[in-house]
Amino acid sequence: MTAAPLHDLPPHHTDAARDADRALREHAEQARHWHLADLFAEDPRRFETLSLHAGGLLVDISKQRLTADTLEKLRALAAARGLDTWIRCLFEGGEVNWTEGRAAMHWRLRQPPRPQGEPDPVQEQLARMERIVKRILSGQWRGCEGDAITDVVNVGVGGSDLGPLMASVALHENHPREGRRPRVHFVSSMDGSQIAPLLDELNPATTLIVVSSKSFTTVDTLSNAATARCWLEQAFPKMNGAVLRCHFVGVSAKPERMSEWGIHEDNQLLFWDWVGGRYSLWSAIGLPIALTIGMDGFRELLAGANEMDRHFQEAPWEKNLPVLLGLVDVWNLNFLDITARAVLPYDGRLKHWPAYVEQLEMESNGKSVDRDGEVVDYHTCPVIWGEVGPNAQHAFYQLLHQGTQPVACEFLAAARHGRRNGNSAELQPLEEQHILTLANCLAQSRLLALGDRALAEDDGTPTHKRYRGNQPSTTLLLDELTPRHLGALVALYEHKVFVQAVLWGINPFDQWGVEMGKKIAKDMIQVLESGAGADGLDASTRALAAYVRERQPDDR
Numbered sequence: 001m002t003a004a005p006l007h008d009l010p011p012h013h014t015d016a017a018r019d020a021d022r023a024l025r026e027h028a029e030q031a032r033h034w035h036l037a038d039l040f041a042e043d044p045r046r047f048e049t050l051s052l053h054a055g056g057l058l059v060d061i062s063k064q065r066l067t068a069d070t071l072e073k074l075r076a077l078a079a080a081r082g083l084d085t086w087i088r089c090l091f092e093g094g095e096v097n098w099t100e101g102r103a104a105m106h107w108r109l110r111q112p113p114r115p116q117g118e119p120d121p122v123q124e125q126l127a128r129m130e131r132i133v134k135r136i137l138s139g140q141w142r143g144c145e146g147d148a149i150t151d152v153v154n155v156g157v158g159g160s161d162l163g164p165l166m167a168s169v170a171l172h173e174n175h176p177r178e179g180r181r182p183r184v185h186f187v188s189s190m191d192g193s194q195i196a197p198l199l200d201e202l203n204p205a206t207t208l209i210v211v212s213s214k215s216f217t218t219v220d221t222l223s224n225a226a227t228a229r230c231w232l233e234q235a236f237p238k239m240n241g242a243v244l245r246c247h248f249v250g251v252s253a254k255p256e257r258m259s260e261w262g263i264h265e266d267n268q269l270l271f272w273d274w275v276g277g278r279y280s281l282w283s284a285i286g287l288p289i290a291l292t293i294g295m296d297g298f299r300e301l302l303a304g305a306n307e308m309d310r311h312f313q314e315a316p317w318e319k320n321l322p323v324l325l326g327l328v329d330v331w332n333l334n335f336l337d338i339t340a341r342a343v344l345p346y347d348g349r350l351k352h353w354p355a356y357v358e359q360l361e362m363e364s365n366g367k368s369v370d371r372d373g374e375v376v377d378y379h380t381c382p383v384i385w386g387e388v389g390p391n392a393q394h395a396f397y398q399l400l401h402q403g404t405q406p407v408a409c410e411f412l413a414a415a416r417h418g419r420r421n422g423n424s425a426e427l428q429p430l431e432e433q434h435i436l437t438l439a440n441c442l443a444q445s446r447l448l449a450l451g452d453r454a455l456a457e458d459d460g461t462p463t464h465k466r467y468r469g470n471q472p473s474t475t476l477l478l479d480e481l482t483p484r485h486l487g488a489l490v491a492l493y494e495h496k497v498f499v500q501a502v503l504w505g506i507n508p509f510d511q512w513g514v515e516m517g518k519k520i521a522k523d524m525i526q527v528l529e530s531g532a533g534a535d536g537l538d539a540s541t542r543a544l545a546a547y548v549r550e551r552q553p554d555d556r
């Protein structure tokens, strides 16, 4: 599939955009003096006006420092930036990734099958993936000594790790309908600190390694994969090709590199250049998710995302979740100068959500050059970090409540836990724990917004016990954490990132900023191993390298 050229796109800088920007700046001059407590006191219908429901998700932005008027002005900016044309271009397979000459068609992976007879590479790969999933879950996939697979290790990094890890853990309670699932493990860190203790625990005869890498050149992944291969070859020295055939699956956009590495052709799952790494969990990169929740569950995840794709294309901007969330972030960053955002899931199942969002947003929109090659003179992506909310309450919430910096907070929770399966499913105390967690979520967003005014009595309180409030937040409530709703949530974030990129005039689908570090790390290996090339380094790096070299074992 080749990308259609960009067409009909308005230039980024137009008179209309300048006017919209000026109107927002003037508006922000007033908004800087607003306090959320006053906004709520003045408008009893604030929640009704500033919340939306779609795709099993309730999104409440009423605790943001904005009004309906602000949103209208932001929509005018989006219109002037040609957002409608950009959305059309995205879904027509236009070359929206212009620095790499590619389309960005992750949405294509979650479209329903085409009418019978039409060739469809996406469905072909999905069917291949399904066959592999079924063989593993049913116990038909055998290790080289004939044992069924009990453990699967996903070896990948970045988009080939964070998406599948986040979704597999989030949906772990959703057991597959078909067969018995294996334990699924994730290994990403290049230093071997994850894979070494894991291999100590696993039985090579019943372990399957999935090497996930779009490029199949990423050194982190290939070094972990090489360690896994060495472990298996040592366990079965006489098995030759059977080790690779029975214990390795590869997922990549580069079949020839998988073959070169030794992945058997039957065990190769493919995806394409037009799927960005951090947008790839919908492809065969999602194999660990499918092994965790079964193919039916994986298809539900795709269906939820597809529902959000249609919502994004069809809903008017007033009711369009990705547009709304994109505009809120632009308002906070560019007009209220709030440069940090905290991602706070109130659900341990979503513990990897912050890391996933950090990559999705900061690798996509951490850019400073626009489509004309000009360096932008405004902020793009905020600094994003996060942690499971209840744990973060005992760690960094102090800064949110009484620190000196404004931080936009993002609360995420499931309204209903919907516990299923397992011995604990019926335990009353667990139900109470869910309510306890939601109570904390709502209490924190309330206190952050209203400050002391959330409390009945605030007179005479010493300054060090005061809460300033006015810390803006968005609350997202999933009706329930199901594959379908998670699919919608992830697609919502993907599209929100796109909306922001359009407003900032940057390309969210490349990541040139990470390339040079990879390249110079290669040269540094030589410096550390032999000292060669150290002379050309800066004084700091040279001294650090020498310090490391002095501390290596003599027999190296």
Ligand SMILES: O=P(O)(O)OC[C@H]1O[C@](O)(CO)[C@@H](O)[C@@H]1O
Residues within 6 Å of the ligand: 157, 158, 159, 160, 212, 213, 214, 215, 216, 217, 218, 221, 277, 278, 363, 511, 514
């Ligand atoms: O899937 P690959 O090609 O191994 O890349 C892993 C990750 O590395 C990056 O290219 C950044 O280094 C990410 O964009 C990507 O998700």
